[in-house]
Amino acid sequence: DVKVTQSSRYLVKRTGEKVFLECVQDMDHENMFWYRQDPGLGLRLIYFSYDVKMKEKGDIPEGYSVSREKKERFSLILESASTNQTSMYLCASRGERTFTDTQYFGPGTRLTVL
Amino acid sequence: SQQGEEDPQALSIQEGENATMNCSYKTSINNLQWYRQNSGRGLVHLILIRSNEREKHSGRLRVTLDTSKKSSSLLITASRAADTASYFCATGGGSNYKLTFGKGTLLTVNP
Numbered sequence: 001d002v003k004v005t006q007s008s009r010y011l012v013k014r015t016g017e018k019v020f021l022e023c024v025q026d027m028d029h030e031n032m033f034w035y036r037q038d039p040g041l042g043l044r045l046i047y048f049s050y051d052v053k054m055k056e057k058g059d060i061p062e063g064y065s066v067s068r069e070k071k072e073r074f075s076l077i078l079e080s081a082s083t084n085q086t087s088m089y090l091c092a093s094r095g096e097r098t099f100t101d102t103q104y105f106g107p108g109t110r111l112t113v114l
Numbered sequence: 115s116q117q118g119e120e121d122p123q124a125l126s127i128q129e130g131e132n133a134t135m136n137c138s139y140k141t142s143i144n145n146l147q148w149y150r151q152n153s154g155r156g157l158v159h160l161i162l163i164r165s166n167e168r169e170k171h172s173g174r175l176r177v178t179l180d181t182s183k184k185s186s187s188l189l190i191t192a193s194r195a196a197d198t199a200s201y202f203c204a205t206g207g208g209s210n211y212k213l214t215f216g217k218g219t220l221l222t223v224n225p
Contacts, residue, residue: 004156035215042217043157043202058212090156101145101206103213105156 003027004106006091012112019078021109023091031094032074033103034058034066036087043090049074081113118146118203118216126222133190135219137203138183144206146179147213148188151200160188160201193223 007022023032033048035058045058049068063085067075074093078085088110092103121136137146145164149157163170163179163186170177176189190197200220206213 033212040217043215045212045214048212088154092157101147101213102159102162103157103204105149105158107156108154110154 004091004093004104006089006106006109008109009107010110010112012114013078013081014114015082017078017081017113019081019111019113021076021078021089021091021111023074023076023093023106024072025074025093025104026072027093027095027104028071029093029095029104030071031096032068033092033094034064034074034076035090035092036060036085037090037108038087046076081111083113085111086113087111118205118214120201120203120216120219122219123217124220124222126224127193128224129193129195131193131223133193133197133221133223135188135201135221137186137188137216139186139203139205140184141205143181146177146186147204147206148175148177148186149202149204149215151202151218153199157202190221193221195223195225197221198223 004025034046035043037043047066049055065077090108091106094103118137118139147162148160151157161172163177174191179186200218202218204213204215
């Protein structure tokens with residue numbers, strides 16, 4: 001069965017802290033994605049990766065960076081957390097060989113920046 | 115940029131009734147997908163319809179696609195309280211496999 005896991009369900013950090021959100025998938029998928037979800041704004045793509053060490057900016061990359069050193073793991077980094085980064089963060093993955101665009105999502109991390 | 119827009123934003127029905135949600139989009143697409151999100155959880159893929167298909171069924175779900183009107187609808191028949199969730203349409207395809215999600219319809223099914 002498809003599985004995408006995220007390191008934390010809930011996280012509370014202080015302004016200025018460096019924050020790491022981890023995502024792991026066990027489906028050998030090539031593509032991985034990070035979204036943030038805010039009320040009234042829906043899901044917005046932050047970054048995605050189509051291969052190890054490869055990344056592309058999404059629609060709202062400012063204030064974020066990513067790392068993909070291994071195929072199964074995609075990390076989202078907030079270099080200096082700010083209160084406007086308080087949000088629900090969702091990771092997803094997609095396989096090249098499926099020939100569909102279906103994405104599989106993790107359970108989400110609700111991040112609060114104080 | 116927001117591609118899909120769901121309508122209505124919120125829908126409340128009684129158990130056993132049918133629920134219809136609509137999605138409109140702006141540019142041409144390869145496919146359109148519907149996802150469900152239970153409160154505070156991740157999204158779960160429900161159904162995908164390709165641009166050359168007009169209708170698709172999966173269990174109690176029926177999806178239609180009208181590419182001339184750039185719109186899709188999701189029908190859930192004989193709704194259950196467990197169907198209470200937010201429903202999102204997503205358009206995608208293309209070289210980078212990105213999906214663009216709408217803002218969702220919050221469906222409440224009252225027992």
